[in-house]
Amino acid sequence: MSSSSSSYDYIIVGGGVAGLTLASRLSKLLPPGDSKQILVLEAGKDPSKTDFILSATGYALARESEHAYILDVTPNPHLNGRKSQVSVGKGLSGSGAINGSAWTRGPKVDYDYWAKLVGDDAWSYDKLLPFFRKTEQVIHDANSGRDHVHHGYDGSLKVVPMRANHPSRHYPLRETILQAWKEAGVKYNPDGNNGDQNGLTEMVELWVQGQRQLPSQVLDLSRVEIRESSIVQRITFDSPAGAEPVATGAELVGGEHFTANKEVILCAGVYHSPQVLMLSGIGDPSTLDKHGIPVVVPNAEVGKNLVDHLAVGMTWKLKHPEKGLAFGSPLFNDPSYFTGWPMDFIEFGALDEPVKLEPLIENAQDRAFLLRPGASHMESVTLYVPMGERLTGIDAAIDGSHISSIAVCLATTSKGAVTIQSANPEDPPLIDTNFNATKTDRYISREALRKVASVYLDTETGKSLVSHEVTPEGYAAITTDTSDDEIDKRIRDFGYSLDHPMGTCSMGKVVDSHCRVKGVKGLRVVDGSVIPVPMACHIQATVYALAERVAEWVANGE
Template identity: 85%
Template sequence: MSSSSYDYIIIGGGVAGLTLASRLSKLLPRSETKQILVLEAGTDPSKADYILSSTGYHLARESEHAYILDVEANPHLNRRAAQVSVGKALSGSGAINGSAWTRGPKVDYDYWAKLVGDDAWSYDKLLPFFRKTEQVVDGQGEPIAETERDEIHHGYDGTLKVVPMKANHPSRHYPLRETIQRAWEEAGVKYNPDGNNGNQNGLTEMVELWVKGQRQLPSQALDLSRVEIRDFSVVSRITFDHSAGGEPVATGVDLVGGEHFGANKEVILSAGVYHSPQVLMLSGIGDPTVLQKHEIPTVVPNGEVGQNLVDHLAVGITWKLKHPEKGLAIGSPLFNDPSYFAGWPLDFILFGPLDEPGNLEPLIKDAADREFLLRPDASHMEIVTLYAPMGPRLTGIDAAMDGSHASSIAVCLTTTSKGSVTIRSANSEDPPIIDTNFNATETDRYISREALRKATSVYLETETGQSFISHEVTPEGYAAITRDTTDEEIDKRIRDFGYSLDHPMGTCSIGKVVDSHCRVHGAKGLRVVDGSVIPVPLACHIQATVYAIAERVAEWIANGE
């Protein structure tokens, strides 16, 4: 066994871990001693073309740079088992995700701050950290003209190049863009040119991190020159000192294979929503009953570790287009122009409330859920329309890429279904047990149904929608979705085809597992900094939030808070 020591050890070289390491290395006084060590289980993915290219997204999710984790059979989704992919690479899930960039609404962060009793998590207090991560550019990666900037809400010299579709290069102009916009406006949904300024609801521009079809890896975008990084380093446990009495003090980590690293100041766990609670439990922090089952001595009893898992459930729809020349067809001029696949083939994301939020009230079983679901300006649903078919796994339809099909995704954002993550064994190389518990509540089922009905009403009931969409292509044996389709028929579609949108949160929640500065309850010198600390279901693709969390906590650590 070998050993060496650092001031800070960060477990996980993903979005949160690398952002934290980079910012902390700049905030700390320069020192001759080794200060920050990042331990990453995977390796550097930057030489893999499928990682770097937007067209390789699906390959990335199934590659050696991903953990492909089994999800328990779900009784609320017809007992279907599933799989989720998370990053196993330097850059973490930033190496395999879809690179969407959405913050969510102001009201979500203000609710978070109220829930945990700390205004530091309010939208206005987090805004400087959101701006630090952003460098808003056009589709060619060039700066936005100063006259078009909104420096109150956005950053223009931050870590990552952020590309709104409206600022994209003229050559990537999808033929259906204006038609889609008119259909939503005809349905009474206002166009919102900037959904990332705290006011999210409306038909918002897609904002992404793809720049000319290339992924921005955190490991390349961040300055890590003062950080030591070790890949192929799987952590087996965090070690503690109990000699002083009182709360145990985190002293370092043991790796699989026996190597030990000491931490003079803090161990920071940034292993992600599924693996951070696993590492805590393997280290003796968790439900004592679970720990005893696997003969792990209890260091800090806390039954909340691994609980409170939330994610967004999505259902796909396939449309038949009236004018195939406006879709993306193999062999067509559009398909052969690489600019059309330089990111996701879409222009807009609809974020919005329910048309009749009062209908939720009789379905709500819990007072906390009532406050959460009935907030003014909440984003209950998300609807995305792509100019290409999504495939049978997501829609039940194996539609040809011949220009005659498009697809939509309808998403329940304000989920109240909560799942869990726990350990399979005392071996850190065994994957965790994941129970998403999707679709478990009446309110979730109602929101999913209404999101599907909303999508079909816009495209099949408006004059504009009818001008370019012929009909919904339904899986064999399933009813088309309309306002008149019964709840039971729509529920069957959700149970059979609902899937994770890969936005997990909450398994080490602030207020339950960590305090409002992300310090683990009952232990000293130990924090969790990643999406697992998010205590409420945010109505967004959570990548931007995870960057902001890491930026926020880095400042606290540097200030000794």
């Protein structure tokens, strides 16, 4: 809807997961007023009438549609200078309209590490747990019961474990994959979202019988003013002599200005929140001077500390597809199989021998981060379809004869950066992911790939399932004995982003522990950019909880 006023108590820049969650909760916490108190400015449009946005089968189209920013990434010398792109949401619901809908919280120790790092226990797992519960409406099956300590059952989002989704959605290879991981010594963990995620966990998703839950549809926004197609040029400030600058509002491209009587809250995402800060005069003075932007607050950390998860795909030839995945099997005849991801499990795990990281670690902070008991260093996923040439180098037909796997470095210590290329807000930010830059990252990625290979090639169940890994021409198959050099070659040529960026307005460096921007008043950043540690999860669950947490502080003026 169009705005009917130019003055609001709170202006939220960005109508994605964080912005809409914050707006919805804040609207409930504030006393009713005579007029709208909260304005959300969203650069994109409402995608809720777009079929491929709403359907699980439209995921690939969503990422390349008008409802996504498709951003170029600087060629990475640690990935053979390859160019790449990342997609983030551009539309009401943000990346909640284009993401894969996986729901993982990450381990308790990550949040406790976060709390210790910023000196605020509010970010510990136990203190965040009420906000996770507030978000969720967990759908449970008859055999699992309810766990009110760790989960919520009255929230806005239906959170669906794979086994509790469509009644007939039972993949033929489920028990085989489960047995192979058990033979490899990995425990089955029926609930990876209770703070202890390591093990083979049930896939949990937000797809409900194949339909996406858009934040703009499931959250109560009845007391929120929303303005679409509104690109913010800059945050405006009043700068009293001898005092900290105070955020006064937001100016759009074209010059229209909205006044914030209390706060401006930036929720534009990991790539665009630092861009807006820089365009507004908060950033590295040398960067701002280069583009003729007056410095409001010098802070060279804006845009730094970018982390993401690097993944590598593998393709496996099945020995006997006729026993489960060949054409004619239920997988290709039952529509329920296409109502979410074609998989049952995610495996999260620590390194078998983390002590081997010791000689590779470069500094004390990385040592404390990597060697924590209970950490999740890596993630592995089995998909019951081949992933395709772009991600694996293999163009295998989707005919039931191949499956694929993903191996992920979660505990990354490689840090990139986001900056601006001009003072024009319509020019995309410059992104350097700097993937694969550290020795520890390369070690974890190799071990993740070797772990997957050992499940398929070294267990009796795995050997009965697959005949071999199908490799790109000129590349060695990955086994537990494959050399580091051969595996590093595969990572450099085929590693890709799992779309879990975080950290570019990092807590403790750009914002304080209540997400208030350092050096100014009346301005916060509330989205994945403030997460100060590489979380071992698919981060949307964290972002929902983060926004719920900060909404209470905003309402209380804290």
